[in-house]
Amino acid sequence: MRSTISGKYTARVWLGAVAIAVTVGAASPKARAGGDLRDVIKDLYGGDGIRLAVSAGGHDAHFTDEAADALSGLSEAVSSNIGGTSTSSAVVGFILDLETGLPVRTTGSLGPIFAESATTVGKGNINIGMTYSRIEYKYFEGNKLDDLSFRLKHPDVAGNGGFGVPDGMLAPFQPFGPMGPTFDFELDEILVDIDLELDQDVAELFAEYGINDQWDVGVILPIVHTHAEAHATASIIDNSPINDVHNFHEPPGPDPDGGPDFDARTSQTGGDATGIGDIALRTKYNFLRGDEDLPDFAVAGQIILPTGDESNLLGTGHTRLQVVAILAKAFGNFKPHLNLGYELVADETSLSNIRYAVGTEYSIHERVTLSADILGRWEHSGDGVGDSPVDVGFGAKVNIFETTHLKAGVAFPLNHDDGLRPGKTFVFGIEHLIQ
Amino acid sequence: MLSRDGRHKNGSFRRRISCAAVLPYALLLTAVTLIATASTPCHAENVVVLLSANAPAYRDAVKGFEKSTHHKVIATYDLKGERDPGAAKKVFEKILTEDKPDLIYAVGIYALRAAVQTKTSTPVVYSMVLNPPSILAANQDNITGASMNVSPEQTLQTLKSLIPGLQRVGTIYANDTTGFLIREAQQAAEKLGITLLAKPIDGPGDAIKAINEFKDAKLDALWLVPDNACLAPRVVERLLDVSYRLKVPVVGISKSQAQLGTTLSLCFASSEDIGQQAGELANLILSGKDAASVPFTMARKTSLVVNLRAAKKMGISVPESIIAQADEVIR
Known part of the structure; x- marks a missing residue:
């Protein structure tokens, strides 16, 4: 019940707030000193792998290259699995009931939390808002991030293909038979335990404008804060009958970094980064709405630009194009919906994927809508890591005042063993439609 | 009649030519002035639009209204589907006291109800309303409009x-x-x-x-x-x-x-056409016709x-x- 004049004033206030947030967020990424967050694992132990002390007998740091490769590989796998979050808009509109002459709300539902709605904001209207997500990554390929471990084998110094496996032992490791004698010290291994903390706070500011009643254009500006911290403990496992060939310190003694014993060495790295994430430009066209028999139907397109600093885990580093078909149909208080789309990752096609969200909204009150969704994507040409993550999300939207909505939700992974997965993702948001 | 004096004759002829030439121009000028006066208002009156809700059909009605009237829409208020008569009445009163319009264009049933509840002499033209006589009270001579009813x-x-x-x-x-x-x-x-x-x-x-x-x-x-x-x-x-x-x-x-x-x-x-009908009614009232003498219309399309x-x-x-x-x- 506000005049257009005061409506425009409100719009200016909102846009001002957005501008301030953008200005704050637009500051260059603030990362830890000394390296990129993407390399937080790789940089453990100084970034060159795990270096042993040179033994009195002249035995050198033979685990260096292997350790560096392993840490780098894990680091790459983790960072490449960090993805963007989704946003959605809920718009309450009115249509005229021809039979009664009364304006009626177009939808009993305030819209989904995690999926896209088929509604558009309406000609000349602006929907603005902010969504805050807290993502705490907990699993990588089914392993807990705070309990990652891997064993480093000793290189095949002798060059006989034995890889530290003595003749006659562990035949499965020698599919072509014993390769000849090997040095006993090649049996030694290093066990690396890593406790990785990886969290993101994402504030997405979004605005959508209705070019006409069917067609919206919009922009999403994410401000991302990433915290990554890795603690590692490397222990030497003396499988060799000869003691003290491999040591972190020469002569063997207490770990100067405070490690647990003579044969262990710890390392810690990490930090924080804040900055603009990957900006999305989007459009949506509503082809069908309010039909008695057919579902509401819209198609949304989105281009996500690699504006976020990939090296500090603020963006993916890829330009992505998304096209999503959106279907929804109300049955009483229930409104099931389906999003089905494709994301083309322009410069890394192996990451291109089919995306989906299927779920329902349920209006428990004119001003309150609950929603549940199963969300996922499938990388058809993926590398086997994080190719088909599936999540389930629950949430609620509340119409607190006129055209202002609050939303809150939480999502859980249904499969922990596919790539980098969060434990729980919390989402809170507010949006306001300026008419 | 010609005189022998060619000069006089010529002079008289010249005078006749002058009169004959000026008269049609004068008539033409008068006619143009009259037409211009009839088709162009001395000044545009101020109109405030009150929407029952921001529905596409109502926006079309406003579009039609603006097409058919030369008067100026100075503000638009939206009741956002507000069904509470008290709240809607407050908005209507605010329009009267703050905007002081020459006419209020009420779109939809809630806007008309707000007008009906408020005592005022400011003319109100409504549109997009079914069965308006069932909403109007007796002696509300300031209200007329374009209904959605089919004759x-x-x-x-x-x-x-x-x-x-x-x-x-x-x-x-x-x-x-x-x-x-x-x-x-x-x-x-x-x-x-x-x-x-x-x-x-x-x-x-x-x-x-x-x-x-x-x-x-x-x-x-x-x-x-x-x-x-x-x-x-x-x-x-x-x-x-x-x-x-x-x-x-x-x-x-x-x-x-x-x-x-x-x-x-x-x-x-067509909601737009109903809005146009309302605009035509607004033109009549703002040109001096009494709203009470302007009957409400039914859909012509x-x-x-x-x-x-x-x-x-x-x-x-x-x-x-x-x-x-x-x-x-x-x-």
Whole structure:
């Protein structure tokens, strides 16, 4: 019940707030000193792998290259699995009931939390808002991030293909038979335990404008804060009958970094980064709405630009194009919906994927809508890591005042063993439609 | 008469030429001035728009209003579907005190209700309202507008085109809501040589009883009026049931009713045109005409939906002329 004049004033206030947030967020990424967050694992132990002390007998740091490769590989796998979050808009509109002459709300539902709605904001209207997500990554390929471990084998110094496996032992490791004698010290291994903390706070500011009643254009500006911290403990496992060939310190003694014993060495790295994430430009066209028999139907397109600093885990580093078909149909208080789309990752096609969200909204009150969704994507040409993550999300939207909505939700992974997965993702948001 | 004095003669001739030349120019100038005065206002008056909600149909009505009036819309208020009469009235009063418009354009039923509740001499023109007499109180001489109703005469004429031998049409209505429509329909029916059997009802329960009584009324057609008491699903279902049993067609008020099984449906076709009608009424009032002397209008552009499947079940052959004028044909 506000005049257009005061409506425009409100719009200016909102846009001002957005501008301030953008200005704050637009500051260059603030990362830890000394390296990129993407390399937080790789940089453990100084970034060159795990270096042993040179033994009195002249035995050198033979685990260096292997350790560096392993840490780098894990680091790459983790960072490449960090993805963007989704946003959605809920718009309450009115249509005229021809039979009664009364304006009626177009939808009993305030819209989904995690999926896209088929509604558009309406000609000349602006929907603005902010969504805050807290993502705490907990699993990588089914392993807990705070309990990652891997064993480093000793290189095949002798060059006989034995890889530290003595003749006659562990035949499965020698599919072509014993390769000849090997040095006993090649049996030694290093066990690396890593406790990785990886969290993101994402504030997405979004605005959508209705070019006409069917067609919206919009922009999403994410401000991302990433915290990554890795603690590692490397222990030497003396499988060799000869003691003290491999040591972190020469002569063997207490770990100067405070490690647990003579044969262990710890390392810690990490930090924080804040900055603009990957900006999305989007459009949506509503082809069908309010039909008695057919579902509401819209198609949304989105281009996500690699504006976020990939090296500090603020963006993916890829330009992505998304096209999503959106279907929804109300049955009483229930409104099931389906999003089905494709994301083309322009410069890394192996990451291109089919995306989906299927779920329902349920209006428990004119001003309150609950929603549940199963969300996922499938990388058809993926590398086997994080190719088909599936999540389930629950949430609620509340119409607190006129055209202002609050939303809150939480999502859980249904499969922990596919790539980098969060434990729980919390989402809170507010949006306001300026008419 | 020529004189011998050529100069005089010539002089006199020159004078006659001057008079003859000036007169048409003077007349032309006068005519242009009069036309310009008639078509261009001395100044544009201020209009405030009050929307019941931000619905596309209402926005189209505003578009039509602005097309047809030269007066200036200085502000637009939106009730956002607010059904609380007190809150809507406050907005209306705010318009009166803060904007002080020369006319308020009330779009939709909630905006009209706000106007009805507020005592003012400021003229109000409404649009996109069904059955406005049921909302207006007595002696509200400052309010007129463009309704969404289709004229009963047009409805009966369309029925007559469908059934040339049409004699008896049955309908039910609630007097408070659609009594005005029935009174107008009675006059139209008389002109068309039709007997209108209109049964007043008090509510849906009453409606079922009234519809059952139609079974022995030897009707040629049934007419569903835009009245909430008649639009309850069980009432519409019973009416269609009787219609199919008696094999008499029903004319309804919306496409969805035609899809349900009425043979015809007739409703307004353009919100923008209704807005234009309202703009024309606003022009009349702002040029000095008393709002009380400007009657409300009914939709001049209508949309006809013909259900051929229903007609077939009724045993009616729909004339080509009706199919040709239909906006949609259900086959």
